Amino acid sequence: MKDQTYRNTKQRKRILEVLSMTDIHPTASWVYDQLKPEFPSLSLGTVYRNLAILEEQGLLIKLHSGSTFDRYDAMVSPHAHFVCKVCGGLFDIKDMELGELKHSAEIKTRHHIEDVKLTYTGVCDDCLNKEMKD
Amino acid sequence: MKDQTYRNTKQRKRILEVLSMTDIHPTASWVYDQLKPEFPSLSLGTVYRNLAILEEQGLLIKLHSGSTFDRYDAMVSPHAHFVCKVCGGLFDIKDMELGELKHSAEIKTRHHIEDVKLTYTGVCDDCLNKEMKD
DNA sequence: ATAATTGCAAAGGATTTGCAATGCA
DNA sequence: TGCATTGCAAATCCTTTGCAATTAT
Numbered sequence: 001m002k003d004q005t006y007r008n009t010k011q012r013k014r015i016l017e018v019l020s021m022t023d024i025h026p027t028a029s030w031v032y033d034q035l036k037p038e039f040p041s042l043s044l045g046t047v048y049r050n051l052a053i054l055e056e057q058g059l060l061i062k063l064h065s066g067s068t069f070d071r072y073d074a075m076v077s078p079h080a081h082f083v084c085k086v087c088g089g090l091f092d093i094k095d096m097e098l099g100e101l102k103h104s105a106e107i108k109t110r111h112h113i114e115d116v117k118l119t120y121t122g123v124c125d126d127c128l129n130k131e132m133k134d
Numbered sequence: 135m136k137d138q139t140y141r142n143t144k145q146r147k148r149i150l151e152v153l154s155m156t157d158i159h160p161t162a163s164w165v166y167d168q169l170k171p172e173f174p175s176l177s178l179g180t181v182y183r184n185l186a187i188l189e190e191q192g193l194l195i196k197l198h199s200g201s202t203f204d205r206y207d208a209m210v211s212p213h214a215h216f217v218c219k220v221c222g223g224l225f226d227i228k229d230m231e232l233g234e235l236k237h238s239a240e241i242k243t244r245h246h247i248e249d250v251k252l253t254y255t256g257v258c259d260d261c262l263n264k265e266m267k268d
Numbered sequence: 269a270t271a272a273t274t275g276c277a278a279a280g281g282a283t284t285t286g287c288a289a290t291g292c293a
Numbered sequence: 294t295g296c297a298t299t300g301c302a303a304a305t306c307c308t309t310t311g312c313a314a315t316t317a318t
Contacts, residue, residue: 007292007297028283043300048283050298064198068308069282082245093239101235105227105254111216112262115255118235125244141272141317162308177275182308184273202283203307 006057011039012050016059019074025081025090027069065090066121078116084124086131091124140191145173146184150193153208159215159224161203199224200255212250218258220265225258 018034019026026034032047051072054060063071066083071090073081078098082091098116106113123131152168153160160168166181185206188194197205200217205224207215212232216225232250240247257265 005293005297009292009298011299041300043302044282045284045301046299049285052284053298064200066198080239082239082243082247084245085248091243091245093243095242096235096239101230101252102254105214105216105230108229109216109225109227110259110262111218111225111254111256112258113216113254113256114219117251117253117255119251119253120236120239120245120247121249121251122245122247124246128244128246139272139318143273143317145274175275177277178307179276179309180274183310186309202305 006053009050011035011042011046012053014038015047015050016054016074019060019072023075023092025063025065025071025073027071029069031072063090063117063119066119080118080120082120082122082124084127085121086123086127089124089126093120140187143184145169145176145180146187148172149181149184150188150208153194153206157209157226159197159199159205159207161205163203165206197224197251197253200253214252214254216254216256216258218261219255220257220261223258223260227254 014035015031018031024030028044028047028051031051032042032044035047036042051060051062055062058076059074061073061076063073063081065071065088066085067088073092075092080093080096080098082093083089084091096118098118101118102113102116105116148169149165152165158164162178162181162185165185166176166178169181170176185194185196189196192210193208195207195210197207197215199205199222200219201222207226209226214227214230214232216227217223218225230252232252235252236247236250239250
């Protein structure tokens with residue numbers, strides 16, 4: 001399973017494209033809904049399998065949103081995330097120095113660190129404003 | 135459901151105790167296995183319900199380990215985690231300045247941040263040493 | 269006494285998987 | 294052609310939930 005040759009299927013290509021064109025960090029199901037009109041016989045299983053392969057290839061990142069389902073992010077350069085506990089929105093936070101964090105943790109521990117995930121939780125700007133009206 | 139009064143059941147008390155006495159960040163199922171001899175009629179549902187209540191009370195934290203199941207941590211003071219992709223171990227990393235991170239993110243965004251989760255992934259010290267023997 | 273909690277079993281829901289058919293390389 | 298991939302459906306697995314019985318306050 002290591003030195004497997006990947007093929008370029010229409011489905012996989014479009015799944016990555018659809019994911020690259022949004023910043024809402026969608027679920028597998030959302031991706032499926034987007035592509036179902038284009039591939040009427042598309043199945044959720046195919047979407048999941050391709051998301052896993054694309055993750056393996058380093059072309060996307062799987063996010064644990066705090067809910068029961070996973071989300072996917074095609075912006076693979078290291079960055080932090082914010083999850084709003086009111087609307088469920090998941091936003092990017094750029095310019096956070098994850099590389100620095102990784103370095104300081106690597107000297108603090110003796111582990112070999114490959115990845116850093118930084119996730120904030122709270123109430124987003126929009127929901128804060130809406131709450132103030134109540 | 136907000137101003138509910140919690141009761142002090144033996145089960146809940148022991149669940150928190152068991153969790154406080156380990157640093158392996160166990161799953162609900164592990165907690166269940168620990169307490170089953172003590173409460174022969176204990177059910178997994180009860181464990182899950184109590185873990186949820188204890189989390190609500192701020193007495194423990196739920197961790198998304200990267201696998202399909204959740205883990206729980208009774209050390210509630212802010213700290214980072216490391217997950218080993220080889221052995222599945224989940225370790226604490228103390229002395230990481232999560233408070234600082236929270237502050238800098240709060241001025242960078244306009245969101246109200248309540249919580250920070252910092253998780254590293256890689257290969258732990260032990261597994262690194264074992265791999266070197268191959 | 270009142271309402272939270274338990275135990276049990278069944279339901280739920282996201283994700284995975286087996287297998288025959290399909291289609292890249 | 295060979296083998297990765299698809300589609301479909303069933304299976305998996307962790308977690309949640311309804312309900313009657315129990316128990317803390």
